[in-house]
Amino acid sequence: MNRSRDIFTALMAVFLGLVAGAIFMALSGANPFAGFYYMFRGGLMNIERIGNTLATATTLVLTGLSVAFAFRTGLFNIGAAGQMLIGGLVATMMALSNNGALPKFLFIPLVLICAMLGGALWAAIAGFLKARFNVHEVVATIMTNWLAFWIVYYVIPAYFKGKLETESARIPFESSMKLDWLTNLFNGSYINFGVFVALAATAVIAVILNKTVLGYELKAVGFNRHAAEYAGINVSRNVTLAMAISGALAGLAGATYYIGYAVNMQIGILPTAGFDGIAVALLGANSPWGVLASALFFGLLHSGKGFMNAMTKIPPQIGDTIIATIIYFAATSILFVRLYDFLKKKLKKEVKA
Amino acid sequence: MEHVVEMLNITKAFPGIIANDDISIQLRKGEILALLGENGAGKSTLMSILFGLYTPDAGRILVRGKEIQIANPNVANELGIGMVHQHFKLVHNFTVTENIILGMEPKKGPFLQTRDAAEKIRQLSKHYGLNVDPDAKIEDVSVGMQQRVEILKMLYRDAEVLIFDEPTAVLTPQEIIDLMKIMRNLIKEGKSIILITHKLKEIKEIADRCTVIRRGKVIGTVDVEATTSAQMAEMMVGRQVSFTVDKPDQAAGEVVLELKDLRVQSSRKTEAVKGFSLQVRSGEILGLAGVDGNGQTELVEALTGLRKVESGSILFKGKDVTNLSILHRIREGMAHIPEDRQKRGLVLDYTMEENMVLEIYGLPPFAKYGFLNKPEIRKYAEKLMNDFDVRAGEGPLAMARSLSGGNQQKAIVGREVAHDPDLLIAVQPTRGLDVGSIEYIHKRLVEQRNNGKAVLLVSLELDEIMDLSDRIAVISHGELTGIKMPKETNEAEIGLMMAGVSEGAQA
Structure with missing residues (x-):
């Protein structure tokens, strides 16, 4: 019952966001129908574009899961960007040091595990500070974001410099997450092994949250830490663990982004996907499968806006505006909840009458 | 007879439930009218209608003989109707004066003028014997004092009709006595009071008339003087209620819990439990009596x-x-029943x-x-909820939030008793519950005892302690002031011990 309400809320937010986008397009003097046509075409018109949409969505699924998992356990992880950087840095360092020593089928799993550990440990700092000293995780993760930012800023030029001072060397194909057959299947798109990682992560998180003892404990701590404590659950341990799992997901996002989607690691950038994860989680109602769906949708908007811009006079910022408006409507979802309840009541009455 | 407020044939329905079904009440000038009913009987809905929070589906409201529409609480205020809510609505880091003038701040140009207001509050406080310091901060004063600030808020706004929603639920026995005194003062000054409660003892003590509501309907209005508590309880619950608990005599067994010279700090880092020693045996209910805030909470948390x-x-x-x-x-x-x-x-x-x-x-x-x-969890929950009469719309799938307080408490009691514990620590197990639920929970506690288990009952309700306990331990300022057998003592003596007078000093 609540699930259908969540879906209704998300769809309403998307719909109103698109309507708002249409109004902006019309205001900028363009035909909204043409705008949306090119936007969706840009994301879906051929197999390569679909591949790119999926590749963009991959990162968003993982950061979305990271934020959603933290939310479900009562934590606001605003540090997915920093955890992503650490995961990405670990992956980049490994990829540039491998030199074909390990074959791909061994190397990729190893990188994924290390990136997860990197993100997990990074996030666990904030978790530990929260559990032990009651430092709010928002404050702590904002700090660790900048720590990660400056670590990358130092490490990449110092040890892994590429052609430019501001980026790492190019990730060689034998260490990259791009797979020959997958790239060929999608006509040379950015799509990479991360797509499977994201799908697997969604399923694993869904199982952890809904079916395991661990999920029961973590959610209990998230909903009511006093009651969890009363029931004998170790609250401190669970807060740290919840942050670590959330960070592990962001770490995965970093690995798939920096050695899968991208060709090198740039310095001086906090990846926006880390923050977009918050929006993805919000629209997905913090449920793993909801996150998957909303990440796909956001991925579509992200990858379609360039094409829309090329084919019409609509500025690409409209795409971002639509995303922002959807976030706004998702955040004020209580309005839709009311509407949903109202419609349901009315429907019931009519059925009775 | 002059009626200040009349609510006639009020009906209010919510989805799936008729909260008020053709209810009529009449409040006479200068009286205390008690509104008695179990949780969920519709008392709060009725008062929310009078206070302008809900609009009734049908019925009329007359204030001083004139029919009126109360669209929102501001209208109620203007009509001189004020309400002391069960959960106070105060800003904790504001002073008493600042809280009282909130919403009608006296101004001089852009500046706040609190001096005159503070003076008026001081006068009112003195007049009604409230003993409130207008300059104290809310976070520094006791719960009883906070309630008086709420009362002052109404008096400051010249309220003539005062609604008290379960006012004693949060008070200590001493504060309850003070509140009764204040209510009598208010009546003496010509105010009229509606008292929402399910505590019969208070009604007997202070109310003039009592309107009983059950499942949204008025069962009757009685003269309190001429009606016994048992009669009112029966009207409220719809069946006979036993106030005394049947408890076969039995000898206590071996020591299950032993505290030796226990010292515990409060959250504010002061010593809350000061060298407390106690034994609880199997097959007995040991009642721990004390005024709220004397170290019981810390003691139980340490246990x-x-x-x-x-x-x-702790052994x-x-x-x-x-x-x-x-x-x-x-x-x-x-x-542990928390x-x-x-x-x-x-x-x-x-x-x-x-x-x-x-x-x-x-x-x-x-x-x-x-x-x-x-599937196993569901089976277990279904059985427990069945055994312990926990009523929820969607059964085991209902959100805990959606249950009434009584059912929530029955669920907790059931869950804890089902563990078949050697020691059951029950803290305020019946707080805020209706007579039916209280009777039920008391039975379960005694059952534990009869089965040879140890029960530590911590309660602020002296009646509960007296009725259930095999031995009564009294705590005051974190120290044990004495242990008594209920047959050899009375409420007065226990009350003195709660105030810190130990047995030796009294003799």
Whole structure:
């Protein structure tokens, strides 16, 4: 019952966001129908574009899961960007040091595990500070974001410099997450092994949250830490663990982004996907499968806006505006909840009458 | 007879329930009218209508003989109707004066003028014997004092009709006596009072007339003087209620819990429990009486492992558990009905079935290899909810939040008793519950005792302690002032001991 309400809320937010986008397009003097046509075409018109949409969505699924998992356990992880950087840095360092020593089928799993550990440990700092000293995780993760930012800023030029001072060397194909057959299947798109990682992560998180003892404990701590404590659950341990799992997901996002989607690691950038994860989680109602769906949708908007811009006079910022408006409507979802309840009541009455 | 407020044939329906069904009440000038009913009977809905929070589907409201529409609380205020809510609506880091003038701040140009207001508050306080300091900050004053600030808020706005919603639920016995005095003063000054409560003792003590509501309907209005408590209880519940608990005599067994010179700090780092020693035996209910805030909370938290012990020891079944984890103590056979059921006892956003296994979700058959066994959990929850008469719309799938307080409490009692604990620590197990639920929970506690288990009952309700306990221990300022057998003592003596007068000093 609540699930259908969540879906209704998300769809309403998307719909109103698109309507708002249409109004902006019309205001900028363009035909909204043409705008949306090119936007969706840009994301879906051929197999390569679909591949790119999926590749963009991959990162968003993982950061979305990271934020959603933290939310479900009562934590606001605003540090997915920093955890992503650490995961990405670990992956980049490994990829540039491998030199074909390990074959791909061994190397990729190893990188994924290390990136997860990197993100997990990074996030666990904030978790530990929260559990032990009651430092709010928002404050702590904002700090660790900048720590990660400056670590990358130092490490990449110092040890892994590429052609430019501001980026790492190019990730060689034998260490990259791009797979020959997958790239060929999608006509040379950015799509990479991360797509499977994201799908697997969604399923694993869904199982952890809904079916395991661990999920029961973590959610209990998230909903009511006093009651969890009363029931004998170790609250401190669970807060740290919840942050670590959330960070592990962001770490995965970093690995798939920096050695899968991208060709090198740039310095001086906090990846926006880390923050977009918050929006993805919000629209997905913090449920793993909801996150998957909303990440796909956001991925579509992200990858379609360039094409829309090329084919019409609509500025690409409209795409971002639509995303922002959807976030706004998702955040004020209580309005839709009311509407949903109202419609349901009315429907019931009519059925009775 | 002059009526200040008349609510005639009020009907108000919510989806699925008729909260008020053709209810009429009449408040005479200068009287205290009690509104008696179980939780969910419709008392609060009715008062919310009078206060302008809901509009009735049908019916009329007359104030001083004139029919009026109360669209919102501001209209109610203007009509001289004020309400003291069960949960106070105060800004904690504001002073008393600032809280009272909130919403009608006296201004001089852009500046706040509090001096005159403070003076008026001082006058009012003196006039009605409220003893409130207008300059004190809310966070520094006691709960009883906060309630008086709420009363002052109404008086400051010249309210003539005062509605009290369960005013004694949060008060200590001494504060209750003070409140009664204040209410009498208010009546003397010509105010009229509606008192919402389900405590018969208070009605007997102070009310003139009593209107009984059951399931949204008025059962009758009686003259309190001429009606017994038992009669009113029967009107409220719809069947005969036994006030006394049948308890066969039985000898207590071996010592289950022993506290030795226990010292515990409060959250504010002051010593709350000061060298407390006590024994609880199997097959007995030991009642711990005391005024709220005398170290009971800290003592219980130390016992259950929620709070660190500074010094001294806790022996459970002969084993030192002073530094064992909470979970360890639960597994050893301790169960705890917590003081605050919504804060500690339940995860409100979990379903009932999830709540019923709150301490045992990780044990077989409820979990295997780290995965929850949902069918087993549901079966268990269904059985418990059935056995303990926990009523919820969607059964085990209902959110804990959606249950009434009585059903939430019955669920917690059921869950804890089902662990078959050697020691049951019950803290305020019937707070805020209606007569029917209280009777039920008392029976269950006595059952534990009859089965040879130890029960530590911590309660602020002296009646409850007197009725149930085999022995009564009294705590005052974190120290044991004495242990009495209920047959050899009376409320007055226990009351003195609660105030810190020890047995020796009294003799």
